[in-house]
Amino acid sequence: MPLVLRVQALNKSFIMHAQGDLSLPVLRDVALDVAPGECLALVGPSGAGKSTLLRSLFGNYRPQSGSIRVRHRTNWVELVGAEPRVTLDVRRHTMGFVSQFLRVIPRVATIDVVAEPMLRLGASPEEARRRAEFLLGILGIPDRLWSLPPATFSGGEQQRVNIARSLIAEYPVLLLDEPTASLDAANRDSVIDLIRARRKAGAAIVGIFHDVAVRDALATRLYPVDLPGAPA
Template sequence: MNEPILSVAGVSKTFVLHLREGARLPVVSGAGFQLLAGECVALGGPSGAGKSSVLKMVYGNYRVDAGHIRVREGGEVVDVATADPRRLIRLRARTMGYVSQFLRVIPRIGALDVVAEPLVGDGVAREEATARAGDLLARLNLPERLWPLPPATFSGGEQQRVNIARGLIAHRPLLLMDEPTASLDAANRQVVVDLIGEKKRAGVAILGIFHDAEVRDAVCDRVIDVTEFAKAA
């Protein structure tokens, strides 16, 4: 039986606007879906529908008001909605990867080390980790002269390629992606499409936001319309 890697059930979220006298802004209500190994699913809907909020709730950046977000980690199931911070950190380190829109790294660390760090954290020897990081950066067409430099000095598109490489270099059974190709040209978008395809074939479950329709059509098996969750909120 193919058990889901991710199972979202009855999830609701409301933001409280403390600078507006406690006004409440409902985002989603009763959100529910499942994600299987080797499947890429897009969160769809217009801007403001709650796509990024759903993604952040799955990753544990936003707490939920109700419901469950269950992630399978080997023989154990972890509920992100109720997990304590230490358990959530372990889940992210071993099972759940994330490619955000923006690169957030320690200043003055070179791009090659930034990308290699997840592998080093997994116990891979640094020499092998940096070699694999270099291969991935080369594939994403980041010039080798930039590899020793801090990504903070790069253009938006260059930073995003470092971001993608860091997010994809280590194996994580569940991968979250927030507009991974937003700052990329056509050639590098195709590289990312190819990399996502390889992750799917390796059994990785991918949940993402893909505003680029061509990329979405190329990599996604189905689209979840988040507006259906927003209507109930």
């Protein structure tokens, strides 16, 4: 089976210089492969390093050693130690990340926040806008809110704006950190439908899903994560 993401011997510790160079090992020799159409759910207790792994895959956290290779356009690209412009290009074209919280940009309208990743890929403003409206509609954001900046929206609304923004570009690799954490049942189901459609279209997904129903609906495989040295 062709792969799109391949992680080998990944190690990540946090070294706190203000605490006498205290070292907190979080990931040790992590290895995983993900193929198109797969959804790998990271499972493990709180604090086990699931988010650290996900953020490392996105190039947000910097592992000390090991390899994270992603299929980017037609090449394999190494993300551990990559130059900033390489990581940025991978994020622009290949890899999307849905975090629990939207980092709000002051004064930018919701519709433009959502359309931006698609514009960056060269879509026309009309096309990007139409797609953004479609996604916001499916996610139940009322159209009277589209022209407002999302800063004052509720947590659940912001999360859905975030999901729309991350799904609009149809990235081949999607990383999801609790994508339904603050949603009610109806909105949760729309998010599940959208993500499942991406998976069926061939996206490779790695996610953290606290909600077992969401995990069951999306995951094709479970990947246990635990702290180095923790009892198995």
